[in-house]
Amino acid sequence: TLPCLPGARPCIPKDFGHGSPVCVCNATYCDTLDPLVLPAPGSYVKYESSKAGKRLERSEGRFQSSLRTPGSAAGGWRCHRGDPPRHHGLSRGLPAGLLLTLNISVLYQHVKGFGGSLSDAAAMNILKLSQPAQDNLLRSYFSESGIEYNLIRVPMACSDFSVRPYSYDDVPDDYELKHFRLVDEDVKMKV
16 A cells, blocks of 8 residues: 655646546556645635636635624625625635525534445446555545545445446345345445
C-alpha cells in the first residue's frame, strides 16, 4: 500500500475528446485534496467541479445572520449572489440569482455520510487496474487526502451494470430461501 501524502496534489488533466477533462489517477499518481477542516460558525466551504475543468476547487464564504427567514419567525443564515438582493444577505461564490436560506431551528434528518454505488461494472474495472492503481483510486474516494466517502451502496443481485442477469434464489416458490446463495460477482468482486 502506498503512503498517504499530506497536502493537495493537483489534478493532471487528460482530455479524451469529449469536451470535459478528467484527472489522471494511475499506479504512480493521483490528485489529492488538502485535509478537510470544518468552517467556523456562520461560514461555509464550497468545492466546485465543472465541465470547463474545475476539479473540487475550494472557496470560502460567510453566511449573513438574519433575524427572520422567509415565511418563518425563526432565525437562520442566508447567502445570496446575483443582483443586489431586496432582502438581507450577500455572499460570494454562488451562482447568480441563487438564494440559500438555512433555518437553523428546524432539523429534518441526520446525515450519516456520503458515498457512491459499487456496481458489477465498477468492480470489474477496478479489479482490472494494477494493485498500486487500485490503492490510489480507492484512496482518492475513502481517505482523508481524497473525498472521504464513508458509505457504499451495493446493488442486491444484478443491475443494469451487470454483464448477465442473476438473482440470489432462482428456485420458484422457495419462500424459506433454502436455495439462497451469493454468486461469483458478489464473492469475487464486491464482498
